[in-house]
Amino acid sequence: MREANDATAARRGFIALWLVVFAIKWVVAARLPLFVDEAFYWQESRHLAWAYSDLPGLSAWLASIGDAIAPGNVLALRLPFLLIGAAVPWLVAHMTIRELDVRSGWLAGSLTLLLPLAGTLGLLALPDAPLLLASVLCLDAGLRLLRRVDAFVAGELALGLVIGGLTHYRFVAVIAVGLFALLALREGRAALRSPWTWAAVAIGALAWLPLLLWNLQNADAGLRFQLVDRHPWQFSGEGFRLGRMQLLLATPLLLAAMTVAAWRGLRDAHAGVRDLALSGAMIVLGFLALGFFADRERASFHWPLPGYIALLPLVPAVLARWHRGWRIAAWSFAAFGLATVLAFYVVASVPALREQTASRNFHPTNFAGWDVLARKVDDTLATMPPGTQLLAGNFKIAAELGFARGDADIAVLDHPLNHKHGRAPQLALWGLAHDTRESLGKVPLLLVASSNDVDFRDLLAHYHRLCEQVGPLPPPRVLNIDHGRQRFLLFELGATRRDGPCTTPAMAFLDAPASSASVGDSFEVAGWAFKDGVGLRGVDVLVDGRVVARARYGEANAGVADFWRGSTDPNHPRVYFRSRVVDLSSGRHWLGLRLHGLDGSSEDWPAQLVVVR
Structure with missing residues (x-):
């Protein structure tokens, strides 16, 4: 009776959490401006094709469905991705219920909702949503294969393989790990002897045909970008920073629980548990290792997500052995992680809030x-x-x-x-x-x-x-x-190219005060400014968008010309300026410059934060 009550409570908790998270994501998705990659997938959706230079076609097709509902509406564009993201926790829950027990299933679904990257899945119209859906379908089909092979299981596997192959090059990692896990298990090797399994694999392989044909027709441009151009393939210690970010987004205590779950799962008598542990550990560790050699300029903290999802079904059993205080802390940390990521999107969606982060590294x-x-x-x-x-x-x-x-x-x-x-x-x-x-x-x-x-x-x-x-x-x-x-x-x-020397926008830099510096109510402002082709006639100092001083412009500083050797400003080396700001009220202020060119132009330079004591 107690087990039934616990399972019922876990189910109710999951449903309540799912409704709350989905409602928040719906509201945020309706207000959040398009991320630049989302906008490009929209552009691809207006030029529908089987594959593109960056990705296969599925993300653009989903964007096309959303855009057809309400053209130009950000929520409509994201709707197919939102629905996919909302379905994944249910799939994880039911997969866990079948393989383990009812209570663990609903708890695993709740953990999926709280895992920051999984909980916010679908909030943006990005490939991550269909890619994770494909990964979960293949994982679920792989677990079923360990029990028996039939047409239904083969169909699920084929569906997952097709969705993944039409979504991203990165799905190759999921295929490789899934195949290795089956080969490592006696039950998996038996499943690989079935013609149903290979029929599913053959159908899944066809999903890569559009990408193959695109690359054959375009000198392997997509493959070269994904496998060569974007990756240095040289070891770098930056991989430690990337790895910390990847692991941090799993939240510390939940990550510890997943680590224990993987260690125990690899030695479990249940073939399905070993499959989950092996698949999850290999994906997470594989992408952590890849971070030392691969692309470090673009966001890749989300790469290990399929591995985390594979381990989550095993986590409730681990948490059940922890002291109640540690269990509460693990759930609380996960909830805090999800709330933090959602808060970032809320800030990005509200201009007044977003403006306050202009001096921070996390400005969206x-x-x-x-x-x-x-x-x-x-x-x-x-x-x-x-x-x-x-x-x-x-x-x-x-x-x-x-x-x-x-x-x-x-x-x-x-x-x-x-x-x-x-x-x-x-x-x-x-x-x-x-x-x-x-x-x-x-x-x-x-x-x-x-x-x-x-x-x-x-x-x-x-x-x-x-x-x-x-x-x-x-x-x-x-x-x-x-x-x-x-x-x-x-x-x-104009309609034709102008003649004359290159005239560029003005450039400037503030040597003093430093960005976010704490200053008195009176302080010196110093720096350099120039404008190639014509030069500057003066520099105004702005505080909170208002002119508060005219700088003394024209002090010699040969170091500026030495650094910017290609500069053609006729004023070099007399491009340094100084001024003094007085009687500022205490608090935060934005210090900027207005650069006046000899061609009559007037350009406001980006402002930086100063804090008056």
């Missing part, structure tokens, strides 16, 4: 300001000649503006970011990639560029590259989002 830059940019673009186009064409400085801007404007065919300049994220070949196939403005014809252009998408040390070279592509740059309309943490530059270009 890739979510910030796209709606403001779209309105600015519309307003600017309204003042330009009829027939003006929009030209995006990179794929991010094109995709985000495309979604906001309902236009999936915005022209894109060649940019290192397009290649870094494997999108350049796809843009070329769509006929949207342009090396120079001449390929667009003699039409007025509105070039929308960003100063955030290259390292600061490469920014001047990037501006000169823009001059090579479109000609000397006119004074930009500057749009600073969240005190310049996200910064866009809008250039109004």
Whole structure:
């Protein structure tokens, strides 16, 4: 009777938690601006194909279904992914109930909801949702194979393999681990002798055919990006930092419980338990090891998630042996981890909250300001000649503006970011990639560029590259989002390329005070600023967007020209400035600069935080 009551309580707890989490995700998904990758999958959904340069086609197909429900609506776009994410905890629960017991099943489902990356699954329209669904289906089918092989099990395995093969290259790891686990178990080897199993594998293999054909037709561009270009394949100690992030997102006590569960599970008499332990441990440890040699520039903290999900069914039995205080702590830490990740998305969805994080490393830059940019673009186009064409400085801007404007065919300049994220070949196939403005014809252009998408040390070279592509740059309309943490530059270009030397946006740096420095109510402001092609005539100091002082500009500083050797500002080396800010009230303030060019331009530089004591 007690066991039945415990199982009933676990079931009710799971359902209540599922409803709460799903409701929160629904509200956040409706308000959260599109992440840049989501916007690109939307763009792919407007050019439906079996495969693309970055991924197979399933994510774009799901995005197309959502977009068809309500075009231009972020919640509709995410809806298929939200539903997939909502289904995964139920699948984990029922898989665990069948293999272990009822109470453990509902507890495993609850742990899936609380595991931060699994609990937020589907909140964004990204491949992670169908990829985890495919992994769970294959895991469930693999456990069934250990009992018996029939048409139903083969169908489930085939479905999982097809979904995974149509979702991501990374699914290869799940296939490899699943095959190894079956080979390692006597019952698994018996299952591999069944023709039903190999029929499922054959169907799953067909799912990779579109990706294979795409790569054969495009000089292996997708394979080279996923397996060669994005990975250094050299050992780096940065793998420790990545590994800490991957493990931290499992939450410490839950991770400890999974470790114990894997250790015990590998020696368990139950074949299904050994399969779960082996599959989970291999995926987690494999991706941890890969982090020392693979891509460390893009987000990869989510890679081990299928491994964590495989271990969760074994965790309730481990927690049952812990002291009550430790059990409560494990559940509390997991809940806190989920709440923290959800809070990040809430902050990203509320401009006033997001702005407060502008001085922090966790500022959600890739979510910030796209709606403001779209309105600015519309307003600017309204003042330009009829027939003006929009030209995006990179794929991010094109995709985000495309979604906001309902236009999936915005022209894109060649940019290192397009290649870094494997999108350049796809843009070329769509006929949207342009090396120079001449390929667009003699039409007025509105070039929308960003100063955030290259390292600061490469920014001047990037501006000169823009001059090579479109000609000397006119004074930009500057749009600073969240005190310049996200910064866009809008250039109004005539129908033909201008003649003359390269004129770039202004550049600056504050030597004093340092960002987030604590200062008195009066303090010195010092730094350098220049503008290639024409030079600057003055620098204003801003506090909270208001001019509070005119800096003394023109002090000699040869070090600036030595560092920026390609600079053509005629004022070098007299590009240093100094000023003094007085009588500031105590508290947080945003210190910025307004740079006045000799060509009549006026550009606000990104602001930095100072705290007045």
